[in-house]
Amino acid sequence: MNTFRKFYTENKERLFGYLLRKTGNYHLAADIMQESFTRYLERYKDRERSPALLFTISRNLLYDHARKNRYDTSYDEEQHGLDIDQENAYQIKEEYKRVLIAMQQLDEEEQDILALAVSSDLSYREIADMTGNSEANIKVKIHRSRVKLKKILQQERL
Amino acid sequence: MKDYLISMFVDNELNLDEKIEFVETVHSNKPFKDETVDLLDQEKLLQTDMVTAMPEVRMPVIRTEKTGLFRLWFAPLAGFATAMVLVAAVFLLRPAPMISPDELQHRFVIYHPDVSKAEIVGDFTSWSPVPLEKIGNSGYWSVTLNLPAGEHRYSYLVDNNRQIADPTVLTHEQDDFGGKNSIINVTAAI
Numbered sequence: 044m045n046t047f048r049k050f051y052t053e054n055k056e057r058l059f060g061y062l063l064r065k066t067g068n069y070h071l072a073a074d075i076m077q078e079s080f081t082r083y084l085e086r087y088k089d090r091e092r093s094p095a096l097l098f099t100i101s102r103n104l105l106y107d108h109a110r111k112n113r114y115d116t117s118y119d120e121e122q123h124g125l126d127i128d129q130e131n132a133y134q135i136k137e138e139y140k141r142v143l144i145a146m147q148q149l150d151e152e153e154q155d156i157l158a159l160a161v162s163s164d165l166s167y168r169e170i171a172d173m174t175g176n177s178e179a180n181i182k183v184k185i186h187r188s189r190v191k192l193k194k195i196l197q198q199e200r201l
Numbered sequence: 202m203k204d205y206l207i208s209m210f211v212d213n214e215l216n217l218d219e220k221i222e223f224v225e226t227v228h229s230n231k232p233f234k235d236e237t238v239d240l241l242d243q244e245k246l247l248q249t250d251m252v253t254a255m256p257e258v259r260m261p262v263i264r265t266e267k268t269g270l271f272r273l274w275f276a277p278l279a280g281f282a283t284a285m286v287l288v289a290a291v292f293l294l295r296p297a298p299m300i301s302p303d304e305l306q307h308r309f310v311i312y313h314p315d316v317s318k319a320e321i322v323g324d325f326t327s328w329s330p331v332p333l334e335k336i337g338n339s340g341y342w343s344v345t346l347n348l349p350a351g352e353h354r355y356s357y358l359v360d361n362n363r364q365i366a367d368p369t370v371l372t373h374e375q376d377d378f379g380g381k382n383s384i385i386n387v388t389a390a391i
Contacts, residue, residue, distance in 0.1 A: 046322075046358070046362055046364060046380070048328060048376075048380075049328075051258070052328075055255070055258065056255065059252075059255060059256070060251065063251055063252070064247075064251075069252065069256070072256075073256030076256065076258060077256075077258050077259065080258055133253065134252050134253055134254065134256075135251060135252055135253075136249075136250060136251060136252065136253060138249070139249065139250070139251045139252075142246060142247060142251075143251075160208070160212055161244070161247050161248065166214070167209075167212070167214050182205045182208065182209055182214065183205050185205070185208050185212070186204055186205035186207060186208035186209075187205075189207075189208055189211075189240055189243070190204075190236075190240075192243065193239060193240065193243055196243065196246075
């Protein structure tokens with residue numbers, strides 16, 4: 044079955060997972076998810092359903108959003124920690140807030156490729172294509188991001 | 202040392218040669234093994250449920266050419282369709298054998314002589330397609346399903362997953378995905 048509903052059902056949680064891990068912001072992630080499926084349906088409804096295309100649309104929307112709002116992902120962690128706590132108090136599970144706050148401390152590229160690797164179910168090949176890396180490069184970068192996240196989480200525990 | 206093999210292992214990206222290298226390194230190198238376990242634990246944490254509720258997504262309604270096609274074949278077949286409602290009603294009135302007391306048998310019938318495949322999707326199939334059987338060379342397709350009493354939404358898929366509403370059912374609704382669903386109310390036959 045090739046209907047959009049199936050495509051939507053199969054991908055909404057992955058896409059939302061990526062967007063939330065990337066932004067740490069429930070409402071922003073929800074808005075971008077809405078816009079991504081809408082664009083996909085409006086512009087590519089006759090094309091073969093491609094999760095990679097869906098994620099590409101979402102990434103582009105995130106970058107547009109960041110440009111428009113001069114949204115700086117590297118702003119200081121104290122402020123961001125506060126953001127996650129206040130803005131998403133009810134929607135994000137308590138134990139996960141810690142993970143999201145740690146994710147926000149990665150630099151933007153690390154955050155992006157790790158969120159893709161963890162959430163999207165896309166292959167390294169697809170993630171490499173999407174992010175403009177070689178396949179040899181992407182595996183090193185994904186691993187480096189994981190190790191860095193581990194260090195951040197460990198520091199927070201101390 | 203190829204530390205990144207750990208992430209490739211976590212993400213199921215290792216080929217056979219890399220798997221050999223990975224297993225041998227895990228056995229011979231304790232820090233590598235410890236790092237693997239740590240990152241697997243971290244991955245469990247990363248992959249746990251993040252939210253208490255998923256946000257809703259509203260889909261825009263997209264017009265497709267199917268409205269035209271629908272009208273083309275609908276007009277000459279309206280009579281047939283009405284007849285089929287009666288046929289379906291007759292089937293419904295038969296005592297339903299061996300089904301749970303909360304479920305009712307319902308026979309779905311469409312006339313589509315020029316397709317090679319017809320399926321039904323609905324809330325009662327969890328929106329997974331269930332095939333209809335061709336009734337000889339009559340052009341009719343049918344399937345009998347057990348449904349709980351109450352209101353149900355469904356539509357048919359014919360060839361290449363073209364979604365069509367049931368022409369024998371008057372109540373329709375636009376779904377959130379650019380398609381049209383039929384609505385029926387299944388009640389117990391007296």
